[in-house]
Amino acid sequence: xxxxxxxxxxxxxxxxxxxxxxxxxxxxxxxxxxxxxxxxxxxxxxxxxxxxxxxxxxxxxxxxxxxxxxxxxxxxxxxxxxxxxxxxxxxxxxxxxxxxxxxxxxxxxxxxxxxxxxxxxxxxxxxxxxxxxxxxxxxxxxxxxxxxxxxxxxxxxxxxxxxxxxxxxxxxxxxxxxxxxxxxxxxxxxxxxxxxxxxxxxxxxxxxxxxxxxxxxxxxxxxxxxxxxxxxxxxxxxxxxxxxxxxxxxxxxxxxxxxxxxxxxxxxxxxxxxxxxxxxx
Numbered sequence: 531x532x533x534x535x536x537x538x539x540x541x542x543x544x545x546x547x548x549x550x551x552x553x554x555x556x557x558x559x560x561x562x563x564x565x566x567x568x569x570x571x572x573x574x575x576x577x578x579x580x581x582x583x584x585x586x587x588x589x590x591x592x593x594x595x596x597x598x599x600x601x602x603x604x605x606x607x608x609x610x611x612x613x614x615x616x617x618x619x620x621x622x623x624x625x626x627x628x629x630x631x632x633x634x635x636x637x638x639x640x641x642x643x644x645x646x647x648x649x650x651x652x653x654x655x656x657x658x659x660x661x662x663x664x665x666x667x668x669x670x671x672x673x674x675x676x677x678x679x680x681x682x683x684x685x686x687x688x689x690x691x692x693x694x695x696x697x698x699x700x701x702x703x704x705x706x707x708x709x710x711x712x713x714x715x716x717x718x719x720x721x722x723x724x725x726x727x728x729x730x731x732x733x734x735x736x737x738x739x740x741x742x743x744x745x746x747x748x749x750x751x752x753x754x755x756x757x758x759x760x761x762x763x764x765x766x767x768x769x770x771x772x773x774x775x776x777x778x779x780x781x782x783x784x785x786x787x788x789x790x791x792x793x794x795x796x797x798x799x800x801x802x803x804x805x806x807x808x809x810x811x
Contacts, residue, residue, distance in 0.1 A: 591674035594666025654684020661740030684741035
């Protein structure tokens with residue numbers, strides 16, 4: 531899978547698709563390294579001490595039963611930790627998620643910036659978890675789930691929604707992102723329905739679907755462009771300007787009072803304000 535064809539040696543691509551490997555963006559690079567490192571650590575633990583692996587990793591999986599049994603005290607940390615883990619014996623699951631994150635995550639982070647990308651990634655992961663938990667509580671599914679697929683699918687669909695006409699190469703076949711995304715959505719919905727009808731298949735398709743829905747809606751509603759931290763910083767800056775303007779106006783009033791009545795006319799509170807305002811100048 532690649533973005534657009536590249537030409538080497540200064541000439542045209544001569545009609546032949548060339549694999550383009552983008553340089554990982556900061557958040558994508560961190561996630562790739564973190565997911566791979568965590569998998570290596572859990573795999574070593576699994577080989578060396580399987581029972582210890584189960585005791586250590588078990589509470590970190592997303593498990594609907596754990597949420598219903600202990601309600602209202604729920605393992606909220608699972609919303610984050612389940613996306614950091616992968617089955618120690620299913621390396622293809624991890625590799626697929628890493629590739630999806632590498633290509634589509636880099637594309638999305640370049641467009642949105644690091645902080646907005648991280649918020650989109652996290653939002654898709656939580657949305658996938660929420661749908662899986664809801665299905666578990668409804669008795670449609672059982673068991674626990676791990677993997678970054680929900681976040682990865684959300685990132686991929688968000689990128690496809692932002693850049694529907696962008697061409698990617700899948701096994702050297704050029705495909706517009708919109709058609710690749712549509713194919714993935716159809717397969718995911720079909721697989722999720724089959725899974726709910728006939729039971730677990732080893733793949734949490736509802737987590738994928740939750741991420742897909744979030745990625746699409748986040749772009750359509752403009753949510754991917756919003757940054758709560760930036761909004762808070764902007765409000766803080768506005769409040770600081772308003773505070774400075776208010777302080778300046780009050781200081782002018784006190785100076786007029788001193789000129790008219792003398793400094794002895796100031797109250798203790800007014801003197802304290804005057805002292806603090808002078809120290810800030």
